[in-house]
Amino acid sequence: MSFYEHLTDFAGLPVVEFLSPAIEQQKLLDAQWRARRAEQPVPDRWEPGDIYAEALAQPGTAAWRLRVVADSDETFEDHFTRFISSVDTTQVTALIIGCWGESYEIAGDMPRDLLTAHADRFPALRSLFFGEFIVEEAEISWIEQTDLAPLLAAFPGMEELVVRGGNGLRLSATQHRSLRKLTAQTGGLPRQATAGILASELPALEHLELWFGVEGYGGTTTLDDLTPLLAGELFPSLRSLGLRNSEWGDDLVRALAEAPVLERVRVLNLSDHVLTDAGGEVLATAPTFRTLERLVIRHHFLTEGMQERVRAALAGVDLELSDARKPEVYQGKTYYYPSVTE
Template identity: 40%
Template sequence: MSVDHLDELHGLPAFDFPLPDEETELPGPDAVAWRVSYNPYRDESGEDFDGRFQRFLTEVDPSRVRALIIGMWGETYEGDAADAIERLLAAKDRLTSLEAVFLGDIAQEESEISWIQQSDVTPVLHAFPGLRELGVRGGSGLSFPAVTHPHLRTLRFETGGLPGAVVRGVAASRLPALEHLEMWLGVEEYGGDTTVADLAPILAGGTFPALRHLGVRNSEIQDEIAAAVAAAPVVAQLESLDLSMGVLTDEGAAALLDGRPLTHLKRLGLDHNYFSAAMEERLRTALEPFGVVVETSEKGDEDEDEGEVFRYTAVSE
């Protein structure tokens, strides 16, 4: 699975803030999600990320900007996101309508996801108390100490390896408005050391009373996670559950069927799986009569070497 640029954020279409020599008619400041990006390998304008971001604040009325996408900020495997975040924080008194931020919208052709160097992203939440949505791509160097934020509704981590410390920080946070939580756990080789124990406070329910969607995706221990989710009290409050993109086999799928009822869900995401056609039929027979949309179309790739089978998450490096 390739990781591409965002098409939209916060319900707004993504729009690339143009290069300095491009003659482009700009849309209304509140009509799009503005992507500000600087690719040092292709950009010959002489303008770095800092210059581009300052020009963005000059040419677009920042007080009306609702959604902001931060793409490349330079050589992402050498410089982390801290400087880009600092530019954002410095403009907090001008970006007074900001509701959504995505940090690291970097496509696979620009950088492997594991090469993206992140940093502590919680200063964005402290600086923008009105923020509704925060998304992050890249797990290397990522930090998320526990935070309190009254209005955040969506929190999303896209990584090839999500540190367990980040999950523990999320679980310890006070986010009373959080409705949508998505975490790509990835693999241990790329820093994905999250365990089921790290997820336990979230799965226990009550941590996020408004939570309606939970995605615990892209994990090499997807069967173990499925078994934990199957017994988790949080499932009762969900409208959708996504366990896709990981190494999910018949064992994990059977655990879901044997656990707490899932018939109240509107959607169960199980794409990129490794379970059998018979198990898929069992899932559909058990859930679809209740109106649950069961997504199982995509199968994961696997290799065999001297009798040993190797299975992969959808996104790792």
């Protein structure tokens, strides 16, 4: 998942951005920059093309992105109002809520409340990405989030919810019978958010993904907070689990080696952690991990020798082991960092 570029597809659909004059100007500038770099003729205008026209004609064929450009005259409220007035939102199945303004000044309450107030305009909505800011718009640690439980209450048919940003993030304990995928991408996951998620009744949940981050950016969730999840007491339909982006990757692997939840999880993602050879030893020796169908570990600190041991031990598992890192050494001290913090 890149934080430097916007998504080009979501929920199995191509992303189409609902346009504004500011966005069109931004796209023109981007096209001119690419043309200069490629030493090609520089365009003096930008046209949305057939894809945009087709999406307007059949709104259900695209995942729609709503966002505003910094310093533009249009507010997010204005942009949203134009969208529901211009597009047949009864057909929209996938929606991306991007930059809603200066993230450190405007919290997620505003776009959340706009969506819940107009939930009747989106009867087919099944997938929502809430907070798709890229670094040009805001660092992940700057995004001011909110309680997402009202969104789930307003959209009982929602099947997928992705949220980016941990500041103020909450999910008050809720019941939702349709949600199949839940992802929280943060540089610091608050304990309050984790507790709410794990206290929720989500019988259809098949995929859960949590990015923990660091305490300096609000990551107060600890390994102990995951005890009910690891014990296998929650989410009876869970088959895919992503526990990512922490400073305690080695301890997490030790806990997972004896965790009942892995008796039914088929896909496990342990990317972005501080995961060293100590954790690699557990991966290479614990029988638990050999029953997985797929194990993904991107961004880790395993040495080459340990990587080979893990690959040999998990030869029957579809293993992705990539993006090996080396710790930073400064003034004689060694520092390890998870992938996503600020």
